[in-house]
Amino acid sequence: MSEDSPLIRSLRTAVESAPTDVPLRLHLAGLLLEAGQADAAVAEVAVALQHAPGDGEARALMARAMGAFVPAPAPAADQPSAPAVDLPSEPAPAVDQPSASAADRPSEPAPAVDQPSAPAPAVPTDAAPTPSAPTPPTDQPAPDPRTGAFDWRAAADQVGDVIPPRFVEAPLTTEGSGDPGDAAAWDVDTPGTIRLADVGGMREVKERLEAAFLAPMRNPELRKLYGKSLRGGLLLYGPPGCGKTFIARAIAGELGAGFLSVSVNDVLDMWIGNSERNMHEIFQTARRQAPCVVFLDELDALGAKRSRTQHSGMRNTVNQLLTELDGIDSAANDGVFVLAATNAPWDVDIALRRPGRLDRTLLVLPPDxxxxxxxxxxxxxxxxxxxxxxxxxxxxxxxxxxxxxxxxxxxxxxxxxxxxxxxxxxxxxxxxxxxxxxxxTVPSTEPWFASARNVAMYANEGGTYDDLVAYLKKKRKL
CATH class of the missing domain: 1.10.8.60 (Helicase, Ruva Protein; domain 3)
Incomplete structure (x- = not known):
């Protein structure tokens, strides 16, 4: 290995003064590689990759340096040997100077650091000793931090784990494909073993469900006779903890249909357009798996009133939901049963509750x-x-x-x-x-009834909440 040139020494001094300057360190590594100091070049590039893991120039330079440093077979007696991995503190002989062969090398211990000596043939640290390449003595001097000498194999293992920074996505293709979200699949549960018979009590709820969903499904001839479609939407509302989700699963089990549960985190996305795409993909999955029950949990978050929504992205999500429920291609929803649940139906956009969408509303009260x-x-x-x-x-x-x-x-x-x-x-x-x-145990439903009482008294347009009014009068809460 040749002695450091004045330029390399100056760059070493500059790098020591600015250790986080990645371009400067890469420039030094390139000069070291050109000078035949591949091990020192690997050391510099490894430090640069620690500061900038995704730097393309650093990764390319590391590949060049590692390729230049692959140990060659043991040299013959009349050929120059490769530079040793562990360098002495004093400048080593030039690369073009032949080293002493194995036959001419004296059998005495390795010379001291301050004695000039030809370097021993390079032997990988994990290679077994062979007769033509004797194992280096164990009392070699420690690496000099000024030269950056170190175990290149350890560096290779360390740098091999370097990956681009997290959350950096590859650019989309010209036609818009290639997005990681394209590969996401929505899980549709198989028909469960839960039936309405497993739901204790709630006779009125079961009768409404029988008329809206179950009877047309069980009687296809009557369904055709009366022109009853298999499309439908039902909104379950009531105080929290009263079994709305359990009833939805029981309906799916009763129909023998798949069950696709959708919540806010399944739909909303920080990027414009992704929320609408997620909503569309959910319904497309349900259509492919028909008969299927799509359960929209916490509908007041997914379908909030657009007049109260400040962010345009949320309004677009509600518009997409309306299109999926009753758009131009609504005939494709045959066999897709939409159930929704909410604790605050008065916060749901009124367009979602018109006929053809979530046109039937069912009050789920505390258990009888x-x-x-x-x-x-x-x-x-x-x-x-x-x-x-x-x-x-x-x-x-x-x-x-x-x-x-x-x-x-x-x-x-x-x-x-x-x-x-x-x-x-x-x-x-x-x-x-x-x-x-x-x-x-204090009933957790009391705060909900306190809010619902005002709605039942002053906002019951068209008799939407007549069931709630009747219950409050029966319990003498109105």
Missing amino acids: APARESILRYHLKERPVENVDLGKLVKATDGLSGADLAHLCESAAERALLDSARTGTVRMIGMRDLLAAARQ
Whole structure:
């Protein structure tokens, strides 16, 4: 290896003063590579890639340097050897000077650092010693940090893991394809085992569902006779925790249809146009998998009133949803059943609720007595209980939602667990625990009814919320 030129020494000094200057370091690496110092060039490029992993010039230069540094076969006695990997602190002999052959080399230990000596033939650090290429002595001097000498194989392993920065996407092709989102597939659940019979109580809800969806599906001849299409939309609304999502899955199981659940994060995208494309792809997937139930959860977020929406992208998403429900190609929706759920139907765009779209509205109220008994029995069947009077417990839980009932059973189990831990004696969950938990459980539906009361009194245009008004009068909340 030749001695550093004045230009290389000056560039080393400049790089030490500005270690983050990637172009300057790459310039130094290029000169080192031209001077035959491939190992030093690899070292400089490796540092540059740490500061700029995606730099194309650095990656290309690394490939050149690594290719130039591949160890050659052991040289013959009359041929010059490749430069050694570990360089002494003093300048090494020039590359064009032949080194001593294996036959002429003395058997004494390696010379000290300050004694001039011909370099030993290069041997990879992980290669086994051969008779023609003896293993370098283990007492070689440590690498000099000024020369940048280091183990090139370790550098290759390190640099080999360098990848472009995250979140950098490749540009689209001229026809607009190649977007990573094109490969995304929407998961359609297979028809589940849940049926409406698994939904406790809610007789009126089941009757409405039978008329809207189930009877036309089970009777194709009557459907043709009366001109009933398989397109349809149903909006489930009511207080949170009352089983709207469970009912939607039960409908899909009853129809033997696939189930495609859609939420806000499945549709909305930060890039303009992607939200509309996501909405279109969801319905295209449902059409290919028909019969299929598309369940739009939290519809007030996906289909909010456009008059209250400030961002144009959100308005376009609502427009796309309207087009998919009842656009020019709406006949393609045969076999696609659209169910939507919301806690705030008054915040849903009115165009979504006109005939032909989500034209049927169903109020899902807190579970009635038979439903509460089924829910309590389900949450207690795997727990150690004794002497539980479900009839008494059902009366004590009037007004609680399904989620409240699950929390009640969890709280009763906690009371029995803590009591067993304090006394050291395991005991069963009894009525005392359940009734105490019922007294401490505040109905989570009360804030919703406080808001719905104002809507029922002052914004019931066209009798949209007549079911809600009747319930509030029955409970004497209106």
